[in-house]
Structures are given as C-alpha cells and as structure tokens.
Amino acid sequence: MKVLVLPDHTSDVNMIVFNNSLLASASRDRTIRLLDLQKHSTRSTLTGHRDNISFIGFVPEATATRERAPSFALSSHDATLVSCCDDGSIRLWDTRSSDITEILTGLEESVVAWDATVGCRVVAAAARDGTVCMWNRDMRKSRRPNCVIL
Numbered sequence: 001m002k003v004l005v006l007p008d009h010t011s012d013v014n015m016i017v018f019n020n021s022l023l024a025s026a027s028r029d030r031t032i033r034l035l036d037l038q039k040h041s042t043r044s045t046l047t048g049h050r051d052n053i054s055f056i057g058f059v060p061e062a063t064a065t066r067e068r069a070p071s072f073a074l075s076s077h078d079a080t081l082v083s084c085c086d087d088g089s090i091r092l093w094d095t096r097s098s099d100i101t102e103i104l105t106g107l108e109e110s111v112v113a114w115d116a117t118v119g120c121r122v123v124a125a126a127a128r129d130g131t132v133c134m135w136n137r138d139m140r141k142s143r144r145p146n147c148v149i150l
Helices: 137-141
Strands: 013-018 022-027 031-036 041-047 053-060 079-085 090-094 099-104 111-116 122-127 132-136 147-149
Touching: 013 053, 022 053, 031 053, 031 079, 053 111, 079 111, 090 122, 132 137
Parallel strands: none
Antiparallel strands: 013 022, 022 031, 031 041, 053 079, 079 090, 090 099, 111 122, 122 132, 132 147
16 A cells, blocks of 8 residues: 655644645645645645635536436546635635636535535535525526525
8 A cells, every 4th residue: 555645734734635636735824735646746835715614525517428318427528616605705626727617605604514516507505604605606607696694
C-alpha cells in the first residue's frame, strides 16, 4: 500500500472528498487543494474564499442518450466542485480549469448543510441562523440566479 501525503495547508483541514481521479481537501486557511490521484501530485490550489471553507463536494453532470434516460457519473471530466464558506457564500468550480464558474450569495451566516441536483441546476443550502436558500441556476441565462429563502 502506498501512502500519499496531502498537500500542505496552513491551517486545519475541514473536509476531504473524492471523485474518480481527484481528492479535494478544504481548509480553514481558505483554500482547496486538488490532488491528482493518478499522478500523485497537486493539480491546483483553489483560492477565492474570504473565510473558513466548511463543506465541499463533487456534483456530477447529467448525461443523456437517445437509447436511455438521463444518467450521471462522477469523473474529473464532468464534475463541478461545490465549496461552502463561513461567510455564507457558495462557489462552484470547474475542476478542469480550476476557475470559479459561479458565486452564489444570499445567506448571511455560515453554511451548515448543502445539496445540489445532478448538473448543479438547483443548489440549496442552510445557514447557521436557520435560513434555507435555494438557487435555480437555469435562471442564469437571463439574469444572475437569486437566492429564494424557504
């Protein structure tokens, strides 16, 4: 068994998650490190959060063919990484380019739970103050998606 050492964070690691070829680690140092599991090396360091990153997760994109109903699969080629911050913001990342594709705002407290539909079309999150917010990203074609407080 080979032991892999995670990339150095400068503070506590809050969470780690896998997809088929990446390990992502989120830290109190406000960064996310992406580790390429096949090459055993750091692929990139994601920056942009202004506070502690509390949760991360990969969300697969939907795929469809004429022969069958839509399905999904996790891979480094079709997954979005979602990160939640103590400032109430949620960032969606393209793991291929390491770019932020969208910043969702509307919560005023730390994010304590989140979920998303396949393809991240709808994202929901709960804040420490009990607020639950939902963003319908299909609306982004006409305007920036707004948080709907539930």
